[in-house]
Amino acid sequence: MPLQTILTIEDDAAIRRGVADALAYAGYTVLEAGHGDEGCQMAVRRELDLLLLDMVLPGKSGLDILREVRNVRPTLPVIILSARGEENDRVSGLRLGADDYVVKPFSVNELLARVDAVLRRSPSRPTDVQDLSLAAGRVDFARCEICFDDGERVELSEREQQLLRYLVRHAGRTVPRQELLENVWQIDARGVSTRTVDMHVARLREKLRDDSENPAVLVTVRGRGYMLASGGRTNYGN
Template identity: 50%
Template sequence: MIDSPTILVIEDDPAVRVGIVDTLEYAGYQTLEAADGHEGMKLALQANYRLLLLDIVMPGPSGFEILEKLKKSRPGQAVIMLSARGEEQDRVSGLVGGADDYVVKPFSMKELLARVDAVLRRTHERPSPAAICEIKGTTLDLNDGRVIFPDKTQMDLSQKECSLLRYMIDSRGRIVSRPEILRQVWNLDPERVETRTIDMHMAHLRSKLGADIAACFITERGKGYRFVRPEEST
């Protein structure tokens, strides 16, 4: 299991929800829960968690509506859809909408735990491009945590700096907000952490990378950061 992550369960059936929560907590996970689409939407967009178990049909916004907004505000968020619907179109809609898996009710708790473990293993490694990449003659070795410059001098990177680099490079040029970085790289609740922390870490990382690589980090005022490779900026 990956460092006891928190799992958010959005399910309107009390018996099903309690059964899932009890099973997850017995297996060692931490949990958050919501009983309808209104509270579910709020927690999905604001809470700090690693995986979302999302029912489709419930009072308030549907699971598909929550998934749509979630994928716009928190790209990369792991989601497993839960539904009594077994039709192919519903499964396709969920997966095309960005869900990582789709479990049809009724399901055994043993099966659900297996699906949860599998998705967490996959998505834990999601923000990771090639372990070694080269930009403008500078090599970023994200396994060994070092920058190798064209003149062969080297600079060490911390594990967190490597994780930040991985996430930014894998963002493929999109704007990554400070709250997203706190959630996905630091696994922290942005409501409880001063986002200036990200700016300080970014400035320190830029200073280590040198002017050529630092120029690839674009600050989008009031929005966050983008990582743009030199060949993509023209």
């Protein structure tokens, strides 16, 4: 089972480093941000299982970030990190949909216990797309291949199946190129100018027979990114 990923947004470098080290030691994949604007972008774009969110941050505040997260990802578990004097912010955060809060200073054991409790009672996120039905066949993600009804089989590269899998898992919304670079290629895409996403999508379209004779599978949203066309049937496994 893939490691669960936790993003911690905390401007105090010592606290952030301590939290990140404790989570990593406990077996989680950890992402970090020390500024509200950077953290907000990561919270709405990166693949996460939990968000640890400080209330007082440079740039966007914790409450601002929580509002944006709840608009885009209403079911993402969120734990507020707050100082004792920030009771009003804690209450506001809980009303906005935070799942729990931890008051600073806190022990590592308390934090890990609360993280574990929130993750256990949160609905599990589908982690494995098994296949995608097409008009003239299906994509078998386990075998990294497209099986057409006429008997042709087309092999997908590992990157191509990862890219398509990500778009399938986020069906119903436009996925920006930067988000794809961060979550599929696992690189920091800030300031990066590259056509690699577009080239991979173009190759995928050829393999999917995504042309004028067949219903589109991948849709380009001009100036924004790509999305999976509606109509494909997806099977998930956990």
